[in-house]
Amino acid sequence: MYTFQIYTSGTDVKHIMPISDTARHGQQLYQDNNCVACHQFYGLGGYMGPDLTNVISNRGEPYARAFITAGSARMPNFGLSTAEIDALLTFLAFVDQTGTYPLENYSVSWIGSVAQVDDPQ
Numbered sequence: 001m002y003t004f005q006i007y008t009s010g011t012d013v014k015h016i017m018p019i020s021d022t023a024r025h026g027q028q029l030y031q032d033n034n035c036v037a038c039h040q041f042y043g044l045g046g047y048m049g050p051d052l053t054n055v056i057s058n059r060g061e062p063y064a065r066a067f068i069t070a071g072s073a074r075m076p077n078f079g080l081s082t083a084e085i086d087a088l089l090t091f092l093a094f095v096d097q098t099g100t101y102p103l104e105n106y107s108v109s110w111i112g113s114v115a116q117v118d119d120p121q
């Protein structure tokens, strides 16, 4: 039944966002420096540091920049250049635009798909 559903339903992509060259550079830096060892996007990744899906809208760019520039007691300082830090922040802003994590109001359909429920207020 599930297979039937998978093969017969169209792909419901509401918006395909192009990724800029700078954001792609940031994505490469994110991989090269293994940020995923400690951080998650949408809950997936290492669990030593916080989830970064919405760090830009929740905490602001200067806050994120401070951590990436200097590290902290528990996060290493990667000695990145200003251009590299800018690229990482552009990548984080791109990820931020892709959705919200964790969802606060959601429903699970009988086939197991999850949909956001708009806030009633």
Ligand code: HEC
Binding pocket: 029, 030, 033, 034, 035, 036, 037, 038, 039, 048, 049, 050, 052, 055, 059, 063, 064, 065, 067, 068, 072, 073, 074, 075, 076, 078, 088
């Ligand atoms: C060894 C684990 C580790 C690695 C690798 C790491 N971080 Fe972190 N990061 C942390 C921890 C732990 C914190 C929480 C800071 C604290 O409480 O001291 C943090 C905090 C942050 C924050 C602030 C988030 C918030 O909500 O407070 C950002 C942004 C961030 N890291 C980005 C990055 C990026 C980008 C990379 C890769 C270049 C990276 N981190 C690599 C451990 C890591």
